[in-house]
Amino acid sequence: MGILLAIHVIVTILLILVVLIQKNEGGSSLFANSGGNSMFNARGTSNILTKATWVLASIFLINCVIMATIDSAHMRNTETIMNHESAPIKQDQNKEPEKEKNSAEEPISDGTKPGDKQ
Secondary structure, eight states: HHHHHHHHHHHHHHHHHHHHSSOTTTTOOOOOOOOOGGGSSSHHHHHHHHHHHHHHHHHHHHHHHHHHHHHHHHHSOOOGGGOOOOOOOOOOSOOOOOOOGGGGGGOOOTTTTOOOOO
16 A cells, blocks of 8 residues: 555656646746757647646546555455444443542541531
8 A cells, every 4th residue: 555655646746747847728838848859849748748647647546546445445344433333321220329529528637627626
């Protein structure tokens, strides 16, 4: 699962970068395209970046499905608190609840109670 998560993070970062590099409808991109090389002119770069976007998006989606399937199989084999039925709590009807001791009624270290006159 750790390898798939690392691949997922790398593909996500690459997908973000490829989308930012692409030209928008206004004709500008994050990086200016210059030069006469046909591979890096506007049309060549657009085709490469479009293909890269499709490939990275496909890897991203396939990786999501694989990780969800693995996690789902792992969760089926795991005990959860929802799998256990809880027994109803029984309360003794005849028993009175215990009263809390009042600290004022406890004897002081010399054996007298607070409020006793000496």
